[in-house]
Amino acid sequence: SQTIHQWPATLVQPVGSPLSLECTVEGTSNPNLYWYRQAAGRGLQLLFYSVGIGQISSEVPQNLSASRPQDRQFILSSKKLLLSDSGFYLCACRVLMNTGELFFGEGSRLTVL
Amino acid sequence: AQKVTQAQTEISVVEKEDVTLDCVYETRDTTYYLFWYKQPPSGELVFLIRRNSFDEQNEISGRYSWNFQKSTSSFNFTITASQVVDSAVYFCALTNTGANSKLTFGKGITLSVRP
Numbered sequence: 001s002q003t004i005h006q007w008p009a010t011l012v013q014p015v016g017s018p019l020s021l022e023c024t025v026e027g028t029s030n031p032n033l034y035w036y037r038q039a040a041g042r043g044l045q046l047l048f049y050s051v052g053i054g055q056i057s058s059e060v061p062q063n064l065s066a067s068r069p070q071d072r073q074f075i076l077s078s079k080k081l082l083l084s085d086s087g088f089y090l091c092a093c094r095v096l097m098n099t100g101e102l103f104f105g106e107g108s109r110l111t112v113l
Numbered sequence: 114a115q116k117v118t119q120a121q122t123e124i125s126v127v128e129k130e131d132v133t134l135d136c137v138y139e140t141r142d143t144t145y146y147l148f149w150y151k152q153p154p155s156g157e158l159v160f161l162i163r164r165n166s167f168d169e170q171n172e173i174s175g176r177y178s179w180n181f182q183k184s185t186s187s188f189n190f191t192i193t194a195s196q197v198v199d200s201a202v203y204f205c206a207l208t209n210t211g212a213n214s215k216l217t218f219g220k221g222i223t224l225s226v227r228p
Contacts, residue, residue: 034216043219043220044218051213059215090157090158100163100210100216101148101160104160105157107156109156
């Protein structure tokens with residue numbers, strides 16, 4: 001079965017600094033990958049998804065970007081963080097296209113000061 | 114467009130009480146999947162159940178049971194004899210099929226089970 005790793009688990013960054021959150025997947029090939037953000041401890045907002053290497057779809061305009069340099073690697077980045085970027089970031093993968101459930105990583109908690 | 118509504122935001126019960134978490138969905142697709150996820154305080158989302166649109170049979174797994182009714186577009190989740198470890202945020206979600214399909218989540222219900 002697949003395993004999703006995210007790091008770092010916790011990050012405190014000043015406003016204006018860059019960001020890089022990494023997600024890697026083990027135990028599967030060619031998954032769909034997703035970045036979600038959970039702000040204020042509640043709802044999940046889809047930020048980006050990728051169906052293959054180099055293929056990124058953005059769901060909302062924002063200060064963030066995503067890249068997929070390898071099949072099982074998904075990176076979330078920012079050149080200059082804003083206070084509003086604080087939140088809990090979750091990476092997820094979908095393996096079985098027909099059934100659709102997502103499996104999530106442990107999450108990365110970002111605090112922008 | 115897809116939409117998932119979890120009208121309850123916070124529920125508090127005493128241990129051993131039964132509790133039902135409501136989920137109502139909207140979709141124009143005839144084939145779709147519904148899910149429930151649990152988010153304990155650690156933060157990771159744990160997959161609980163998947164149900165496809167053609168299977169309206171209710172499902173029971175231990176103290177958990179799910180009631181799917183297409184007529185009312187609902188997929189409710191009941192925890193019987195709740196325990197403190199059930200305290201978490203519970204999300205209902207919906208997706209259509211296809212390679213580019215995306216999961217739409219409800220806003221979540223915070224369940225607190227008091228000893």
